[in-house]
Each structure stands twice: as structure tokens, then as C-alpha cells.
Ligand SMILES: Nc1ncnc2c1ncn2[C@@H]1O[C@H](COP(=O)(O)OP(=O)(O)OP(=O)(O)O)[C@@H](O)[C@H]1O
């Protein structure tokens with residue numbers, strides 16, 4: 001069974017892309033077959049995977065416009081996972097999409113063709129809840145929500161919960177919150193602990209046990225086009241993302257067992 005996860009939070013700069021790239025690399029280290037789809041016109045996940053966003057022959061734009069089969073857009077990277085890249089052209093897709101039948105399901109229909117080849121498909125979303133992000137939420141079985149534990153983190157949470165509820169009721173009944181990830185975490189800050197406690201009160205065991213610490217190596221690695229594991233594998237950031245990958249895999253096995261499916 002392929003697990004398809006949208007990494008989403010309409011708040012900017014909370015660690016979505018850092019999580020997408022480093023979780024993809026960590027799952028690959030655990031011998032999982034991983035596809036990372038960059039669905040953000042900023043193209044940060046593409047660059048962070050060591051691929052030049054402005055030199056893509058086929059990209060997420062072609063997938064969303066149905067210009068090319070999804071297979072053509074899948075790149076092999078040096079990072080152990082496959083990638084569908086994106087750049088600013090993706091921003092123009094929104095208008096074309098609006099005119100389509102099944103406009104919310106273009107990505108899902110494309111992914112369906114190739115899903116069997118992967119254990120995990122991660123989709124890095126832009127910081128907005130537009131139709132492109134809705135496509136990610138319709139293609140996914142779960143949402144992974146990175147959250148920075150600061151005062152404003154909880155603002156906007158209601159918007160995201162409402163969107164997920166709405167999509168759940170109308171477009172994708174399978175969509176679940178797969179987990180809330182505390183990112184850029186600084187335990188010396190008392191506010192961090194307060195917000196963390198509030199997240200646990202609100203989301204209960206949906207909050208991952210793994211916490212991603214504030215770690216300068218995580219911020220440096222993208223400039224080298226490398227996931228942290230290839231940049232500084234013994235850093236706290238690298239270890240945290242490996243732990244997250246292990247936690248995700250372990251939970252997935254438990255869920256399958258509970259549903260009576262083979263692990
Ligand atoms: N754990 C961390 N420790 C230190 N810096 C981090 C950490 N996680 C992310 N950063 C840095 O914070 C900034 C924002 O991170 P990132 O790009 O992953 O967020 P994002 O949610 O994808 O942003 P956007 O909403 O713009 O797509 C980046 O400069 C990144 O390098």
C-alpha cells in the first residue's frame with residue numbers, strides 16, 4: 001500500500017519544505033521507495049533536492065496541465081528518492097485548472113498511474129489553500145502539518161482544520177490528519193512549551209513524538225542542494241528526521257495491522 005501524504009500548512013516558513021526533503025531522504029535510507037512532488041511555484045523542494053528548478057524538461061506544471069504523462073516528469077536524484085520538480089510556471093496553472101472537469105482530481109488521477117511503484121509519495125505544498133493545494137489534499141490519504149511552536153502558530157489552525165473538514169465531507173472522504181509535527185523547536189523558550197502543550201491538547205496523539213529542533217545545519221543544507229543526511233549526517237536535524245521517518249513507518253505498520261491488512 002502506498003502512503004500519500006500532503007505536507008501542508010497555509011502559514012509560510014514553518015518547515016514544510018525542510019520536512020518534505022528530509023523526510024523523503026530519511027525514508028529512502030530506510031529502504032522505502034519514495035517520490036517527492038514539489039507542488040509549490042517557489043521550487044524550494046526541487047532546489048533542496050539538488051535539481052535546478054529552471055532547467056526542468058517536464059515539471060509539476062506539465063502534470064497539472066496534463067501536457068505530459070506523469071512518468072515523463074519523474075526525475076532520479078542523487079538523494080535516494082525520485083522527484084517531480086516545480087518552478088514559477090506552476091503558479092499559472094491555477095487559471096487553467098479552474099476550467100477543467102474534475103479540476104480537484106488532476107493530481108490524483110495522474111498519481112494513480114504510478115502509485116504502485118512507491119511506498120511513500122510526499123507532496124510539498126505552497127503556503128496557501130488554492131486549487132493546486134486542494135489537488136494535493138484530494139490526492140492524499142493524509143496531511144502532515146508542520147507547526148512552529150510560536151504564538152502565531154495556532155492562528156490559522158482553524159482555517160486549515162476547516163479546509164480539511166470541508167475536503168473530507170465533499171471531495172476526499174479518506175483524508176485524515178496523519179500527524180502534526182513540531183518544527184524549529186527551541187525547548188529553552190517557555191512559549192514553545194506552552195504552544196506545544198496546546199497542540200497536544202488539541203490534536204492528542206496526532207502530534208508526532210518526534211520533535212524537529214532548531215538546527216542551523218538544516219537551514220544550511222538547501223544552499224548545497226542536499227538533504228541534511230548528505231550534508232551533515234550526525235547533526236541533530238538529521239537524527240530528528242530519521243526518527244520521524246522511523247515513527248511514520250512504525251505507525252503505518254500499526255494502522256495496517258489494526259485494519260487487518262498485511263504490513
Ligand atoms: N528545524 C529548523 N532549524 C533551523 N532552520 C530551519 C528549520 N526548519 C526550517 N528552517 C529554515 O526556516 C526557513 C523556512 O523553512 P521551510 O522553507 O522549510 O518552510 P516552508 O513552510 O516550506 O516555507 P514556505 O511556506 O515558504 O514554503 C528556511 O530558511 C529553512 O531553512
Ligand SMILES: [Mg+2]
Nearest residue numbers: 016017040044
Ligand atoms: Mg516551502
